Amino acid sequence: MSTAFGKQLERIETPIPGLVVFELPVHGDSRGWFKENWQREKMLALGLEDFGPVQNNISFNDAVGTTRGIHAEPWDKWVSVATGRIFGAWVDLREGPTFGTVFTTEIDASRAIYVPRGVGNSYQTLEADTAYTYLVNDHWSPDASYSFLNLGDETAAVAWPIPLADVEISEKDKAHPRLADVTPIPPKRILVLGASGQLGLALRARFGDAAHIEYATRDDIDVTASDLSSARRWRDYGLIVNAAAYTAVDLAETPEGREQAWAANATAVAALARVADDHGITLVHVSSDYVFDGTVDGAYDENAPLRPLGVYGQTKAAGDLAASTASRHYVVRTSWVIGEGGNFVRTMHSLAERGIDPRVVGDQFGRLTFTSDIADAIAHLYESDAAYGVYNVTGSGDARSWAEIAREVFRLGGHDPERVTAVRTEDYFASATGPVAPRPRNSRLDLTKIIASGFSPAPVDDSLRAYVAGLKG
Template sequence: MVPRQRELVGAVQGRRRGVLRGEGPVSEIFGKALQRIETPIPGLVLFELPVHGDSRGWFKENWQREKMVALGLEDFGPVQNNISFNDAVGTTRGIHAEPWDKWVSVATGRIFGAWVDLREGPTFGAVFTTEIDPSRAIFVPRGVGNSYQTLEPDTAYAYLVNDHWSPDAEYAFLNLADETVAVEWPIPLSEVEISDKDRAHPRLADVTPIPPRKILVLGAAGQLGLALRKQLGEAPHIEYATRADLDVTSPSLDEARRWRDYGLIINAAAFTAVDLAETPDGREAAWSANATAVAAISRIADRYGVTLVHVSSDYVFDGTQDDAYSESAPLRPLGVYGQTKAAGDLAASTAARHYIVRTSWVIGDGSNFVRTMHSLARRGIDPRVVGDQVGRLTFTSDLAEAIVHLYRSKAAYGIYNVTGTGEPASWAQVAKDVFRLAGREPERVAAVSTEDYFSSAPGPVADRPRNSVLDLSKIVASGFTPRPFSESLAAYIDHLERNAE
């Protein structure tokens, strides 16, 4: 034992005797209130824990899910509890960052802990140090390097983790003696035993940062998928997949990805051919894409703590309500498409971290109603358009922005309606506006009833909701207000006009 260690052991033994008599600084571990303390490293949160004790010993709730969640700590879903027992003062463990979260505490003894942010981003290299005794614990998010030095003999260092070790995971390590981070160890590193592996770890300049948790966008080739690509960009941790890239109904879906590495799945994929869904083959395809696939994704998201965004539709309602539909309105779908979307909503809600985003009348890049009307206007064709279905257009740029807002702002999980704002209009009125914005006579658009419009349809026709207006109070209260759809429509037509051949 080196002289410094003997000095610490003697001090600790006297300190322990003082605790048993209710004296000295360690007695301060008793009677603390549960408290959350932020640190300079984002997501690294220190907790003061109530410890109840007397001369016989003490008791504490080391991890109490309900109380921790109430203090703003996300339920991180621990799956394993590990304990590292250290019999000597000065035991020093290296700075290791793993791709999972930790809840670090001490059952007996005391440590000096050092944490270094090894994640990509502006806080890379940030440092936080403090002592941890039985009255303290710290939540360590994935990618933050964790290390400690024991200050008392017989220290039991414990940690909960929310994933199992895997050789395929991405790890980062930092040298304990890194000059940039410059951790002020209580016992100099020259006086303690350090493993050969820890001594060989790189300096900060040579550390490969741990990337953010991955984002997976399903339905990447659709109108919303394309808008999400513009919104999220092409960062390495963002993946865009079509059904050809990833079959979410496959029995081997659980092994298709290392799902714990994902933070967000956006399900922008759907079977949207509402009339075709009324045919035998279409019914099967609609249920497969809109319900079965959603159930499979939801199971993955729930099991691995991934946030799921599922895009839904006004078709989950029958459209008979006089006013706008709120998120809590009862489901009353009319046709097969609406029924499968309603089933998908119920499946998505089984994931603990879910956003169900209901929308209507979606317009983006690709084939859609507005493009069709613009083409007819330019070609001199006078259309007949349904005039007794009312709603608001939703431009995919708004929808993509709202989805990202919900995730990044950590809005309360649940259902959110997202459409453009403004006075609702019929399809016929939208068509008239398209003609007007394209410099054509709006009167060329003839408004007809839904029954008249589909009277000569060659195949099955799905029932459509007459009222598709969604109440937007909840998404606005979350801090996001969509643009008026009339302004978005004007910009959209201007773009089409400028790019017309």
Template sequence: MSIDFGKALSVRETPIPGLVVLDLPVHGDARGWFKENWQREKMTAAGVDLPDFGPVQNNISFNDAVGTTRGIHAEPWDKYVSVATGRIFGAWVDLREGDSFGAVFTTELDPSTAIFVPRGVGNSYQTLEPDTAYTYLVNDHWSPDATYTFLNLADETAAIDWPIPLDDVEISAKDKNHPRLADVVPMPPKKILVTGANGQLGRALREEFGDHPWIEYATRADLDLTSPDLDAARRWRDYGTIVNAAAYTKVDVAETPEGRTEAWAANVTAVAALARIATANGITLVHVSSDYVFDGSKEGAYATTDPVSPVGVYGQTKAAGDAIVSAVPRHYILRTSWVIGEGNNFVRTMASLAERGVDPRVVNDQRGRLTFTTDLAATVRALLETGAPSGVYNVTGAGDPTTWYDIARDVFELTGHDPSRVTGVSTEEYFAAATAPVAPRPSNSVLELADHGPVVTAPARERLRSYLSA
């Protein structure tokens, strides 16, 4: 057996997206050789940049004879394949949904090379030397409930040029009978779960992502995030993303004993459960935060790096949820303010009052920007599709900050009514006659909109105009 000693650790791309070949440093002398077959820190570093795929199992297939051939199997997990002894001819076929479906790559592997095989890419090999030990790491345990996809080794479309003709090698009967490419059902992408699917953001996410077999929209009736059985409620390894659009948002009721309990359950306990599941299963967790994590005392706009300082129960629960999500290896925290979407909201209320001839008193000492759920949903998609770095992203409408009073006047004007019918009052005046608990509001809810990633935004007043004309 000839091994290429002394190579530097490097990665070579292939025609199949995500399928990469690694050159491994192998050190040898008269006693034999040594290599670091999988070294997480080095292999996930810049310059090599393999996914930190979190292997949970190591398997070895020992093959006595030259020509032993294993079928083309695409599995619902990632694999890191290498050879301990001997040499193989490997063939990989992309069996995932998408433009690269059917793409083929072949190469030889010896102990100085390895290959990372993404979920859904068909993997097969043929031994070129006796006593070949083929080994692979996987990031999920085998399950009879998992979805597998197979391709016939002799498929004419893939046209794999096997070094040893298939008629002359040992192949299992099952591998001989797998379907041709034209009959293969492509492996769908990992699932996306959207919680809070009936809320304002949940509806916008449904509009943004559409209905597909791999996207699940769940309400509390479908999935109780506070259930002690949540870990067993799904086969979580089949999910790639959880978008948590569920939240307790009754800021005033949260100041009552019952509301406080419900707010902590929905915004902290449920988030902690999702974070635990996401961490254990390599899932990306998308979490929606709030301007209420700040006390509003800052002079300028709040940056993503500003320390939180919530003053009410709702804000405290949101800040706690943010802290929990920030510990998930793959996460996005979308901090937003003054959210408007389909359903009951401030803009709809003002439009209704204008139409009914009611002249409202509206708070004029709280400053911020409206955020439309269409922009929030589009930002979620952009972050996921671009693979943006984990972290906090401010997402609001653009333009000069305004007050609720300014927005109410805009609503009246844009719906053809006299904006002078709106009267501005302070927060203290507005709630002076309240008999139920009132949550403290941040007087400054302005979030800094620096260029820090694929955040989708537009001037808030333009969005307001479009929203009212829809």
């Protein structure tokens, strides 16, 4: 009996990122032994991600020296031994700076190892009647993308205890390529929805056009369709960014607009949350200051009660709640968004250039948020593994009214800011012929939480200056 009794549950890092060895407590006596081979709560407490296993496989090996691998699959594994003992070898076959890194160790019943997707897995049995067992978080598929490495690759140079010339290896394993010819496993896919909108364009600029990143519009994927669960091989995705929304605030007050707003801002988000939760995907959902009524003094933090005034705000609040049902979610709440295409700053700059003196609302206060800042914040939250939840993201600095911002746009463009007249919200919309949605008078969002995560929102004044300079150019 080679299994060690009395170990404490312990996590041991390896040179391969995400590949983690666990020492397992095994309790035994003359009758045999018992162990908790996989205990979700305890593993999560030690920092292992909740990888969601869906299948358990066992490979029984009769003879000493049975050698299998090196295989890198597009799913995660929890590898352990029920009986016997193995020499395990793992090689990082993922794209990136650690490609080709090797780790080896022995595994018996008192040890297990978590193997992330893309890390090549192989073993050689050191005892007869070895039962090698592994949990995986996806079902085998012919469409999955695999990579393989030859067991005898000279670059990896695995120090097999029993020379490969003395063991039986399958013809398939013998034919695997050397490291120089291996096709690296790409990162999990990223799907950006709403790719043609202001934020979608900023996300494209931030994430780039790598092969594993997909930008989609409503024409590309209907998230409310009944076949959404099979619309993609979702297990290949690590992140969905929902930058799509119905944003016609006033039209949302009409019967047709109300239906469209609920479909895009709530029903679609619920469908995405189900897909994300079923497949271990991180969901980023972009929300709005309109989920609040704007009546409080000071800034709204992430835990402020939802109290939307109009249909648009109601649908965005419902979307926030739907997104939060996904285990891995970030709700990014923002305000007064400025990016490419039509927006308030661009309109004010155009009016100034054309000699038009506007009347602008002067009793609603908030901060502008430039889409590049939102895109950077989303990337930060995902890449830094920040705690899941709701985060406010706007530009930093003092809150201002729309009229004050308009005057600043005029000034930055070389025009007289006094040409802008501040008016009350009621007076501004007094002549409107269609429906007018209620607006929150206070849209200040507290930035303490996003700053504590390590992200520094750009000062609004600096961003506005650069934006107007770009319009002038």
